Amino acid sequence: MxxxxxxxxxxxxxxxxxxxxxxxxxxxxxxxxxxxxxxxxxxxxxxxxxxxxxxxxxxxxxxxxxxxxxxxxxxxxxxxxxxxxxxxxxxxxxxxxxxxxxxxxxxxxxxxxxxxxxxxxxxxxxxxxxxxxxxxxxxxxxxxLSPLPRNIRSASPVHRTPPLPITSTLVGPYFFLETDGKELWAYHERKEDKLQLILTVIQEHNVQFKECIVDRLDHLLPEVFFMVGQQLFFVTNNKREIVSYFV
Structure with missing residues (x-):
C-alpha cells in the first residue's frame, strides 16, 4: 500500500x-x-x-x-x-x-x-x-432520475478471525473488508494506557502491509475506514485529519 x-x-x-x-x-x-x-x-x-x-x-x-x-x-x-x-x-x-x-x-x-x-x-x-x-x-x-454512482464500502465488525495471527493485544472486534483477493483487517491494540488502530493487509496467507493508522486513542473507534475503488480513507487525529492509501 x-x-x-x-x-x-x-x-x-x-x-x-x-x-x-x-x-x-x-x-x-x-x-x-x-x-x-x-x-x-x-x-x-x-x-x-x-x-x-x-x-x-x-x-x-x-x-x-x-x-x-x-x-x-x-x-x-x-x-x-x-x-x-x-x-x-x-x-x-x-x-x-x-x-x-x-x-x-x-x-x-x-x-x-x-x-x-x-x-x-x-x-x-x-x-x-x-x-x-x-x-x-x-x-x-x-x-x-438517475442516481450518481455510489460505490463506497465500509469495513464492518466481524466475529471471524484472520487466517494467521496478527496481534496478541486485541481490544474489541476485528473490522474486515475484502477487495481483489486482499483481506483488509483493522483492529485496536492496547499500548500502555492507550489504544491504537492497526491496519493489516493479508494476501495469499501472507502479511503484505501492517501499520499503525491512529495512535493514542482513549476509546474504541466505532467506524474505522471506508473505501472507494482501490482507495482507503481514514478520519484520524480526533476527527481533525483525513488520510488515504492506495491498496
Whole structure:
C-alpha cells in the first residue's frame, strides 16, 4: 500500500461527500465556535483544490460536490423562521455562482439537482441546472432520475478471525473488508494506557502491509475506514485529519 495523501484541519471534520465521476472529495469541518469551513480534494491525485471555503453562519452545511462546484444547504434556525436554501460555490475561485432560497436540497443526480419547493406536500421534486441554478423541470419524481454512482464500502465488525495471527493485544472486534483477493483487517491494540488502530493487509496467507493508522486513542473507534475503488480513507487525529492509501 502507498499513501495517497493526508490533510490536517484546524477543527473537527463533520461531514464528507464524494463525487466518484470526477474524483472529488468534499469535507466540512468546524471551528470551536461551530462555524463551518469547506475543503475539496481531488482524491485520486491527492491534490488539494480548495481550502478554507466559508459561507454564511453555522446553519450552512455540506450538501454535495461535483467536478466544478461545491453545494451548501441551509437549515432554518430554531425559533427564527428562516427558510431553507441552497448555494453553489466554484471550487477553484471560491466565488458564489448562484443562490436559491425557499427550497430544500434532496439529491444530486445525473440529470441535475433535485430539490423540494417550500411548503410542497407532494412527492414531486424540481430539477435545477447545476452551473446556473435555473429550473430545468418543475415537477418530476425522484425515482425517474438517475442516481450518481455510489460505490463506497465500509469495513464492518466481524466475529471471524484472520487466517494467521496478527496481534496478541486485541481490544474489541476485528473490522474486515475484502477487495481483489486482499483481506483488509483493522483492529485496536492496547499500548500502555492507550489504544491504537492497526491496519493489516493479508494476501495469499501472507502479511503484505501492517501499520499503525491512529495512535493514542482513549476509546474504541466505532467506524474505522471506508473505501472507494482501490482507495482507503481514514478520519484520524480526533476527527481533525483525513488520510488515504492506495491498496
Amino acid at each position: 502507498t499513501k495517497a495523501f493526508s490533510y490536517l484541519y484546524e477543527g473537527t471534520i463533520w461531514k464528507i461527500d464524494i463525487h466518484e465521476l470526477s474524483g472529488m472529495l468534499a469535507i466540512e469541518w468546524r471551528d470551536q465556535d461551530g462555524l463551518p469551513y469547506f475543503s475539496v480534494i481531488h482524491y485520486p491525485s491527492g491534490r488539494l483544490l480548495s481550502d478554507h471555503i466559508h459561507y454564511g453562519d453555522r446553519w450552512w452545511t455540506l450538501a454535495a460536490v461535483n467536478a466544478n462546484q461545491l453545494f451548501l444547504q441551509h437549515y432554518p434556525q430554531p425559533n427564527q423562521g428562516q427558510t431553507q436554501g441552497l448555494v453553489a460555490i466554484d471550487i477553484h475561485s471560491k466565488q458564489v455562482t448562484w443562490e436559491q432560497f425557499n427550497l430544500q436540497f434532496v439529491e444530486l443526480t445525473q440529470e441535475g439537482i433535485a430539490v423540494k419547493q417550500r411548503f410542497s406536500d407532494t412527492n414531486a421534486v424540481s430539477l435545477l441546472e447545476p452551473l446556473s441554478g435555473s429550473i430545468l423541470e418543475n415537477h418530476t419524481l425522484l425515482n425517474k
